[in-house]
Amino acid sequence: MSDESFEPKIVAFLCNWCTYTGADLAGTSRIQYPPNVRIIRLMCSGSVDPTYVLKALLDGADGVLIGGCHPGDCHYQSGNYKARRRIIALKEIVKQAGLDEERVWLRWVSASEGQRFADVVTQMVGALKEKGPNPLRQEWAV
Amino acid sequence: MMSEKSKPRIGVYVCHCGTNIAATVDVEAVAEYAQNLPGVVQARHYTYMCSDPGQTLIKEDCRALGLNRVVVASCSPRMHEPTFRAAAQEGGVNSYRTEMANIREQCSWVHHDKEAATRKAKVLVASAVAKVTHLEPLEEREAGVHPGTLVIGGGVAGLSAALDVAEAGFPAYIVEKSDRLGGHVAELGHTFPDLEPTADWLAPLIRRVEEHPAITVMLDAQVEEVAGFVGNFEVTVLQGGQAQQIDVGTIVIATGYQLFDPSRKPEFGYGRYPGVLTTWELEQRLATGDLVVAGRAPQDVAFIKCVGSRDIQLGNPYCSRVCCMVAAKQAQMVRQALPETRVTVFYIDVRAFGKRGEEFYDEAREAGVRYRRGNVSEVYRRGERLVLRVEDTFLRRTVEHETDMVVLAVGMEPRDDTGVISALLKLPRSADGFFLEAHPKLGPVDTTTNGVFLAGCCQAPKDIPDTVAQAKAAASSALIPLIRGTVPVISETAIVDAELCAGCGMCVDVCPYGAPALDPLWGVSRINAVLCKGCGACAVTCPSKAICLQQFTPEQIMAQVDVLTV
Numbered sequence: 001m002s003d004e005s006f007e008p009k010i011v012a013f014l015c016n017w018c019t020y021t022g023a024d025l026a027g028t029s030r031i032q033y034p035p036n037v038r039i040i041r042l043m044c045s046g047s048v049d050p051t052y053v054l055k056a057l058l059d060g061a062d063g064v065l066i067g068g069c070h071p072g073d074c075h076y077q078s079g080n081y082k083a084r085r086r087i088i089a090l091k092e093i094v095k096q097a098g099l100d101e102e103r104v105w106l107r108w109v110s111a112s113e114g115q116r117f118a119d120v121v122t123q124m125v126g127a128l129k130e131k132g133p134n135p136l137r138q139e140w141a142v
Numbered sequence: 143m144m145s146e147k148s149k150p151r152i153g154v155y156v157c158h159c160g161t162n163i164a165a166t167v168d169v170e171a172v173a174e175y176a177q178n179l180p181g182v183v184q185a186r187h188y189t190y191m192c193s194d195p196g197q198t199l200i201k202e203d204c205r206a207l208g209l210n211r212v213v214v215a216s217c218s219p220r221m222h223e224p225t226f227r228a229a230a231q232e233g234g235v236n237s238y239r240t241e242m243a244n245i246r247e248q249c250s251w252v253h254h255d256k257e258a259a260t261r262k263a264k265v266l267v268a269s270a271v272a273k274v275t276h277l278e279p280l281e282e283r284e285a286g287v288h289p290g291t292l293v294i295g296g297g298v299a300g301l302s303a304a305l306d307v308a309e310a311g312f313p314a315y316i317v318e319k320s321d322r323l324g325g326h327v328a329e330l331g332h333t334f335p336d337l338e339p340t341a342d343w344l345a346p347l348i349r350r351v352e353e354h355p356a357i358t359v360m361l362d363a364q365v366e367e368v369a370g371f372v373g374n375f376e377v378t379v380l381q382g383g384q385a386q387q388i389d390v391g392t393i394v395i396a397t398g399y400q401l402f403d404p405s406r407k408p409e410f411g412y413g414r415y416p417g418v419l420t421t422w423e424l425e426q427r428l429a430t431g432d433l434v435v436a437g438r439a440p441q442d443v444a445f446i447k448c449v450g451s452r453d454i455q456l457g458n459p460y461c462s463r464v465c466c467m468v469a470a471k472q473a474q475m476v477r478q479a480l481p482e483t484r485v486t487v488f489y490i491d492v493r494a495f496g497k498r499g500e501e502f503y504d505e506a507r508e509a510g511v512r513y514r515r516g517n518v519s520e521v522y523r524r525g526e527r528l529v530l531r532v533e534d535t536f537l538r539r540t541v542e543h544e545t546d547m548v549v550l551a552v553g554m555e556p557r558d559d560t561g562v563i564s565a566l567l568k569l570p571r572s573a574d575g576f577f578l579e580a581h582p583k584l585g586p587v588d589t590t591t592n593g594v595f596l597a598g599c600c601q602a603p604k605d606i607p608d609t610v611a612q613a614k615a616a617a618s619s620a621l622i623p624l625i626r627g628t629v630p631v632i633s634e635t636a637i638v639d640a641e642l643c644a645g646c647g648m649c650v651d652v653c654p655y656g657a658p659a660l661d662p663l664w665g666v667s668r669i670n671a672v673l674c675k676g677c678g679a680c681a682v683t684c685p686s687k688a689i690c691l692q693q694f695t696p697e698q699i700m701a702q703v704d705v706l707t708v
Binding site: 009011016020021023024026027028030031032033035038039040041042043044046047048049050051052055056059060061073075076077078079082086111112118 | 218219220221244246247248249251252253254255258259261262265266269568570590634652654675676677678679681682683691694696699700702703704706707
């Protein structure tokens, strides 16, 4: 299944206060990670609409990363808990759509965890390379 | 649907950031690519977009080309979004119709491969262009400010900060955990670099604070909860089992430090031999004049410096900055009290910085204090006396030094309750455990939480003049919102389309701030923009999709997804 030349495309929805800032810290600390991730900034992981994730997958993204604050640290008190419940339900729908629910990752990365952000991206790229391209992309590309 | 007037006319500005971006990303190619994106009228690249000429470039283009949207591809929006929003506004473009592509932190700084980085930068710019196309103009909004500053901690830092706030004509509230003001310094008999009795200057400072009509001092009190934001903090203070709420505009943290506990260095025999004490204990002995050890005046006194500081194994790699001078002070005072006694200071380095620091160190040596460079590895007993095993780093050999009293110059550590305050105010800490300032050079008293400032040793170890200087700086920064009387608040609030709203009330349940409420007459949701913090939880929850978060609407996000999945 894995193909050496396959470079997975990851769309990341990151909360402004923790994970987006953590990604900035990876930058200011010059921590290198693969260029496969493309970030969309949202204010809170709790405002990631499941339709965004589904659209990204249907449009052919190989993976979707949702990044929020660690439990208890949400800038808006409880947005990350809402995200967690929502993503569990969303994964069921992703499965129904015939996709591997492990293409959707929800990870907590704080503003001070630049290294963790780089590690998460690196791990996700590795895992997606194992899985190979999003099959929907091929279907839709025809 | 889009009127002719709001038809996108986008300017794209790609920043080199010197070589920070340009060394890894082909900025010229990115600008060329952007020029062909839909709606883009002009795309340029420039060395420093944030510089005056860079901003002028944007402003002039906005006017000359009639732009109505601006994209800047440079650093993180958390860095320069306010800069470019202001530039666009001056060029006649609504500041909320700007978008940044973060091609430095998310691209040039984290990737080496120039080809891949350039490709990614292009995609990030396309995503920003897609989003800006759908951005609507918003109004700037302001909120009022509770006039007053909360000062947590009643040591020298807290006292100085509160006094400056009060002198400027605003109420200051000091919340002190212990039952008195003055902090650690109140326990010092004398201070360096002049051997002045502490009470001579501390007592008048405390009196001025206590008598000031604008200062409220709360002893035996703790901050229990902090809600709100800059200008509008609601602080719950617990005092004697009673909770009370104080509304303030700004907060100064002056919680100080705790002393290193030398029992964590068992090799020095602290707690085992009565002749081994800390500089803190010697301070009390000097105050009472009781220097007797084992029933007689010591013939020899040895100081060991850097106890608990500059010690990587302990996890305290930093210098505590005051111990060198404390040792120099106490060594002089021992010589004064007991002129026959031999006094030796064992040191790794002598750090006699600051005004009159070096002179004070000279005075200690003139007073007969011996300085010997050496690492003390162990203290043990020989008969009635104590012995230091020392590696003399000049002679390069191990020597023994017999003495009667060993004084450990203990350093400073972050307080055990630093984590509690850190959690209350969402303040990050640096690797050493002290509170982290917003910028090591440009924001040494600011924090990442707007309206919260740091003063004194809670940020890092420092001496009294530096503490007072930082406290006065924190007070002056804390006064800015109070004097202005308003603070900007977010314009990116959630709005309801009443036509679509079914009045189910799920937004009311999901909002942590109580911003949405059902209109009793129309049965639809209304969002109070003053209470809305712009998290977007209601927008996602709404089953009719009647709510959207301005600046983050589904239309805008979907446009970004479209571009990013190509």
